Amino acid sequence: MKESLDHYIQKCIENDRGGQQHIYQLFSPVLYGLCLKYMKNEADAQDVFQEAFVIVFQKISQYRFEGSFEGWLKRIFINKLIETLNKRKRDYLFVDTEYQEDVVDDVEEVDSFSLPQEKLLACIQQLPDQYRLVFNLYFFEKMKHKEIASLLNITEGTSKSNLNRAKHNLQKKILEIMASNNV
DSSP: OHHHHHHHHHHHHTTOHHHHHHHHHHHHHHHHHHHHHHSSSHHHHHHHHHHHHHHHHHHGGGOOSOSOHHHHHHHHHHHHHHHHHHHTGGGOOOOOOOOOHHHHHTOOOOOGGGSOHHHHHHHHHTSOHHHHHHHHHHHTSOOOHHHHHHHHTOOHHHHHHHHHHHHHHHHHHHHHHHHTTOO
């Protein structure tokens, strides 16, 4: 598989449309899902998805055939998603507050598997941009608050606070859905 993937990457470097189509088809489900998690709706997710793939094919010659190609792709997509959300930054501000450890302890864990995946995704998409961004980076990309703070140019306390607020908002939305028996 690795040799065949390397072959298609090399084809992309040579601007071969067949190689690009193969890479697109192979990775688009995962990368589109990533875009859906970060953006509020499908139209925005599709826009970022297309723009990020253009960047991938423009920069594919920079891939060094070291480490995970999928990881390299995800980094480009995450950077594009953050760039897109930062352009909208005037619509929201990160809440820069000191993190309070005891507040997080009050958050009850909600069993996300009790909701169908599409409903959970819809709940995540409804989070305010700054909360959704930190939530996704923390839970899905497994970043630490220090990394998130550096990437988003915010304090660690702001990252922790926004994650806490995202969890509270998400918990509330999930409990509302479960209470209405729409699961």
